[in-house]
Amino acid sequence: MDQSAVLTKNPNVAYRIYDGEATVVMPDRSEVKVVNAIGSVVWDKIDGKRTVGQIVESALEAVLRDYEVTPDELRRDILTFLGDLREHGMVS
């Protein structure tokens, strides 16, 4: 994934966060999804301004505070997750 790409949430998506997890409704795909607590940290950083690199570093800082994981492993996971979000049409 291009680290300089700016990611934007799908404007047709409605979402709310409950107990740290996000409920995401995608009307145009007739789907409802749940993003778990760590995924929601990343989701929250996607604001249409941050680049992929900035999202990763920003989320990294927040997640590393609370979870036992190496930075390199987390970077890989977050990039995979961002790819998943794109694949599911949740971001572009």
Place this chain on the structure above:
Amino acid sequence: MPPCAPFHTQNDLDRRGGSGYISPDLEAICIDWVGANLGVRDHVMSPGLEISPARVGGEFLPDEGYFASPGEAFGPRSVTLSIGPIVIGLAGLSTRQAEGLDSRYHPFVVREAGAPDVRVSLRRAGVDRFLQFRGGPGGETYRLESRLSGPRLTLWSYEFAGFIEASARRADLALTSDEGPLFDRGLENFLRVLTSSFILERGGFLLHASGIVRGGKAYVFFGPSGSGKTTVTDLSPDDVVLSDDLTLVIRSGGGYQAAGIPFGLAHHRVPETRASFPVASFNRLVQSTDVRREPLPGARAVAELAGSLPFVMQETAQSALAVDVVARALEQVPAWRLYFRKDGDFWNVVEER
């Protein structure tokens, strides 16, 4: 500071097929399973879109001009229905239609209800169809198309076209048939959508669920088609069944009540009562060999319930409201994932405190 947890097992999500941050089990929650009764596949939701009234492939697309033209009512009669907190006036009926609805919706028909919350004016469509059944080897999911334009939600399917303007408390409904299955289906499908929209504005929701009253409390069982909603009603012969398909959840005072709706099409029975009962629990049905339940927490409960709301999830603003409404209800009413088999034992679990 939350306890450190193994990163990859956080929230019990595995990593099959992706990062694992998106719940794999919920990816299957689609609202197109409502298609058994009223599908939402192929919906069109284009705010402000201008569509000319033209036949395309044998289909008639009703635009604003279609509804602006004076339509011919079926007759001078009217019937008033009380659906939970919503009073719906149906006008423009023929005597035969009014008598038929009086009989079919008997528990929900009211004589002295004051001004209705919404007045639905019925008219002859003037065309033989709006959408054309495409057929094919596997048939097709019942198609319902919609268009949001300002305050007006326009809907059309094979046998009906109509619009709803909640703010103006009015709706128009054009039907291709004046009696028989096409009349019944068009009317009931339109009223289902109308009810789900209006109840949402009042902090409640219409849920794809069965509702059963036991000991004065309503237990709501939800899940996609085939999950067992009708089965649990069959396994509860001594209880009051509010619905085996669509249950109305009403916000009332500080709590929530459940009620049935009479728009069950031909294959669902009309509830025996229009009374409402306090909701004891929401139960997501899962067929199993054993009987147990587990709490359905936070965002998952919201997602499971929101995924079971017909008609109101295909437009972003309305779906956001729906999620908020569901979340508020879950602050008051517990939600469970209920594993059950085809016997009455599930009641032992459901009634546990």
